[in-house]
Amino acid sequence: MEESLDTAPLLKEAIPEDRVSVASNAQLVWWRFTKHKPALVAMVVLFMFFVVLLFPAFFSIQEPELTDAKLAFIPSQSLHLFDGAKLRPWVPTVVGKRNPTTLRMEWKIDASKKIAVRFLSQGYPYKIFGLIPTRLHILGAVRADEQNRIYLLGTDRLGRDQWSRLMFATQTSMTIGMVSVALSIFLGVLLGGISGYFGGFVDLVIQRLIELLQSLPTIPIWLALSAALPRDWPPTRVFFAITIILALIGWTTLAREVRGRFLSLREEDFVLSAELVGCSRMRIILRHMVPTFSSHIIATSTLAIPVMIISETSLSFLGLGLRPPAISWGVLLQEAQNIQTLALAPWLLIPGLVVVIAVLAFNIVGDGLRDAADPYGK
């Protein structure tokens, strides 16, 4: 096991020996994690998602609910930073013409006419965290009026700006993912801990319950549970209900993991040693057992978040999760259900791409954390 310290020789080159000697577990985990470059990159991506989660309104350009049927299905306008050699950001204008035979508006990008845009410009009013009133947005037209609208990711069938809606959807979906994982951790650690520490009959009951929950096919269960939600509930309440539903089904894997850890830790010499010097049960659990597997819990939960996000997205896509006016990735993708819409407005699939990026980032970070979680093992 002495050779297990495979980080030590690697670290010795860069870091003086003494720093390794006094390095706590968290530091060792971090050093090991930083060796995993893809995970670091994914961590940066996740960080950006978190920033959007905190300030969705700042990153939006238009009000997410602002509809205008006349402006439906506008394609994406790409953002250009340079006008010639000068740093003067602009987007091309879109011009619409009604097709006389189909009576449909047809939009064309007209790059000859440029709409000058500005970073950190003033736009529609909102409140940061619902407290601080401001009009500041990341991007806006220099002369904001009816003519100079910016649709970086185009508009949907109601003429709503998809970019802005995507920002708010990111907030909703990521929050659901993380809150339900947090609830799962709570349930999982509690029930898994009870099961593993006390064993016996309690263990038997909890394990059978987990087996039962795991044997249920998840999609129909979600469907049944969310179909049971009253349709007249306000979006916020539906939001919390969905979170709880996801957590109620999702805690089982974590509980098993925690139980296994408790079972193996109960046999560890250092736990017995703590018992023999007279530590209380609470101290043994909190000071000796939990810290030993907390890094695994963090890694496992990071890997659980994307599952929750996908679940929410699927539910909302099927119309059983969040419903408009709530905005989530699933709700946005609902717009892309229709093949005809898709053919006309392929940019409506972009939220799907965002889901893929977020899920991949969580998975890669989770993998990196899992590998780094036990700097003493293997």
Next chain:
Amino acid sequence: MARPETNPDPAPPFLEVRSLTKYYPITKGFRRRVTGLVKAVDDVSFSIREGETMGLVGESGCGKTTTARCVLRALEPTGGQILFQTADSGTVDLAPLSRRELRPLRRQMQMIFQDPFGSLNPRMNLFDIVGEPLLVNGMPNRKERQERVAELLGLVGLRPEYMQRFPHAFSGGQRQRIGIARALALNPRLVVADEPVSALDVSVQAQVLNLLLELQERLGLTYLFVAHDLSVVKHICDHVAVMYVGKLVETADTKTLFYSPKHPYTASLLSAVPIPDPRLRSEGIELSGEVPSPANPPPGCYFHPRCAYAIDVCKTQSPLLRQVSPGHFVSCHRAGELPLQGIVT
């Protein structure tokens, strides 16, 4: 029940174990019906005088670690008595005490573990590891603890400046010293050492053994020393008890046991000790067969299938522990009549 009265004094011994048993049930099926018993420790008795070292030897799986852990009440014995002379309140039977009743007694008896890697929490630094016993036993002042930890580290031969380091910065021998410092933090009177050197290199083994002897002298410790290496036992123990499949087969003072063993199993163990003299050729007694499982031991004497001297009575009757000379107890039907040889030198 025959039990060794190694102590002729009227005063009760420091630690006396009387017919200690530890059975593990074998369960089957959903309803956990008990279908059998693993007799890990079966009717073991011995006693230790204060300031002495008792060696508990045997092959792996013979129940010596289980015995040691029962004595410390890390495990709950199935039966028997563990009479411990406490510092203040006379003799106490540890066997039936509950977790709460044991807590005040814990500080008087501590354990040194076999595995220097598993016995230290890798998440704690030296100050927390060695200082934890002090903290949970009423020394909340950090400054005081720091002084005591520094003192303890000095006692076991480590530099007090290492206090902020984590276990991963130390070698096996150093870690074992940390374990010893932690065990000594509360000034225990009884120390159970569960194969404290078997995981270490031979050169380090000697250092740690000498440290243990030195500490015994300085602090007046009493050791219960579990080992399978007889040369280590010879070096450190005053008395030795040999176990085989959960039972005590022979116990005597070290000299007697090593030079005139009376049980064929002890003799075969002794013949396996390497002699550091190339001219001497030992006639090793090679045991055939395997150690029987304590879940399904043979009838009669547990050792008879492997014993060269087994007679008919050995196959049917279990021998009792009987005294062959003062302080020397053997459980063998033919004790005293066999031509057994101890170690040669």
